[in-house]
Amino acid sequence: MPSDATPDPYSDPLAFGQRLQILRTRKGLTRDQLGGLMGKSAQWVKDLETGRRRTPRLEVILHLAEILRVRDLADLTGDQSVHVDLFTGPGHPRLPAVKAAVDAFPLATRREAPPAAHLQARLARAWAARHQAPNHRDVVGALLPDLIRDAQTAVRQADTGADRRAAQAALAEVYSLAQFFVAYQPDAALLWRVAERGLIAAQESEDPHAIGVAAWLAAQAHRDSGPAHFDAADEVNLQTLAFLQPLLPEADDDVLAVTGALTFEAGYTAARRGETGTAWRYWDQARAMADRLPADYYHPITSFSRAIMGAHAVTVAVELHQGGESVRQAAAADAATIPSRPRRARHRIEEARGYQLDGQPDAALATLDKAHEAAPETIKYNGYAKRIVLEETEAKSPARRRRASQLAVKLGLLAA
Template sequence: MPTQHDPAHTTFGQRARIARERAGLTRPLAAGLAGRSPDWVKAIENGSIGMPRLPMLLRLASIYGCDVTDLTGDDRIAAATYTKAQHTDLPDVKRALTTYRLQAAEAEPESAQVLGARVWQAWKLWHGRGNHRARIAALLPDLLADAQHSVRLLDGPARRQALAAQAQTYHLAQLFLSFQPTPELVMLTGDRAMTAAQDADSPKAIAAAAWYMNHIHRDANEAAEARVDLAEQAAQLLHQDDPEDLARWGLLMLAVALSFAKVGRSGDAWRYWDRANDAAGRLGDDYAHPWLIFGQGIVDAYALTMHNDLMQPRKALEIAAALDLDRVPSATRRAYHLIETARAHDLQDEGVAAVALLQKAHRESPETIRYNMHTRMVLPELVKAGPRMVQGDARQLAQDIGVPV
């Protein structure tokens, strides 16, 4: 006997309701994320409105953290086909993560200091302007192999330092893989980073790994409580009188805030944001962590994302109006926050401003916007139904980043 969740024996509306409830979203929150009214969501779910066009299907699938097939019941459609780009260097990075170069034991391992310097150089490339994913992809295969070799042969404190550098290398791999059709590899890199951080017996490395694991679970729409528990456990390992620890502690408070905002728990979200803001204030206005980029600029900028997730675009734009992105020493992060500002304008049907900001984000960091889910979903709609004066600009930008329209 089929169950009530069997896609072959449910309507589109029933499948949409099941997906929304599994994602833990109320109708008003889902409606805000989709740019529609709660009555529209209700009408979809009770069958008063039929199945929407593909761009809206893709948006709903992304909001609910499911595949389009979970909504349509049609196995011939896959959301990743339409929403996720694949980098030309993905096969090389995948090969580096799934194969092992077992160097002979007599081969001299790289010292932890040299390994750390190479990882730091990779972070600078990641945060720099231009095609940061391509630059990182060129380094990752050798960096992953050399980190593996050093961890295998070094002993004592040197091995623990190498393990911390290895964890950061996996963070870089996770960032490269994010928003590409390889969710299993994203989870793999997150898990390996956390394992390396724990083996290093380094609270600082564990805290950084918890921040990146939080991204994985949040993007997968997993329960907020699981994400919060991991972040809080990692935060308890840190000493707030140490600036390095305080930056990571603030980052974990920000991770919890973002997790609660994603599921509409406004009070909890802002309570943890206040803690992150306090940590940034104690570190000083000019502070920014060299590779985690935590500081006042990031805390302020993520408030914009939180307002968007809480369906408060007007408040998000108030934040954006006062935001100084020069305080964010990362082109990839600056581009992300420009996209978030565009998302707030899109939520208010302000297509002219949205397109202008997406163009600016593209100039800042082309590969950030190319692999951003909001951008890839909204551009086809702006081409077809946006303000006439910017439809051509939206079409050109879509072509530049490889989005079919």
């Protein structure tokens, strides 16, 4: 994957030496102190941490784990087979069940489709849980398998064309929810299946809002794959904007909001290209659309609203590598007005990127702590956050190294 693609939190797994350094620093031990407790030298510890010395024998690892008070041996070794509660491979524990529901092909089923109102009520509860629960991936991951199966069944059992289109719109929304869960998980093929099925269901529904949401998510999937896919992101995005623009004079708030979200996404992609003028022009257009929405409006899927535009300005500045501007925009934005916990956490991560660009690593780490407080499952699967933390575990400042190491453990990076 290109270096300026969205960082993959599962790439470059931590080596034994990196894990040892993080755990030692978190414990507050110097290399000389750990070496003394092991009956070895500080140079021996350094050689282990830098990879100059091979991973030691099991009895030595166990002794290190005892000194460092490691609760799970896998945190030190990186061998997840040691951790009996963890399913094979990285990712969220509920990923296999969600994947099984997506991959199923239920041509014949005794399952009876729920009433449309019941399905919509469950979807509304699932979105509310995603925005409000700190462990939102766990909650949504538990709800998704049945939602996927029931929404698929509703499409197959629809009696009329209108019922089928409404069921397709609901199915498209379920796939949108699934894409939020699957994002940043170690299964790119699954992400694309979900995105493509969402697009197809949305097109079949003929519902402008469903089409806009599916396109918004598909454009993100393309853009996050790196520069080679930026043109595809723009193609999906701009074609959908051309479809929605004529509908805006009579559109409801939801269609206006998803159009605003797509407008900002075009600016986001331009910022990733380094096109400063274009990026800020699209941001200005999106802000004008946000200003047409009620002050307390908040789109339940894209988070588009007046409140989110400050966070979007931080993102544009960060992607343009404008450290000072991103810090100024962060000071102007009010994260407390963002009602969604994962979206608030994502904004904090973008702020942290800005602080790091501006040469303020301590502020970056403090901001990542706030992101963890808002939504631990957002920051845990974010590659940008991982990159900042791991860079600071090797900082010259002992205090900063220790803080970064403590944060690495808190974020669960040793289990990655």
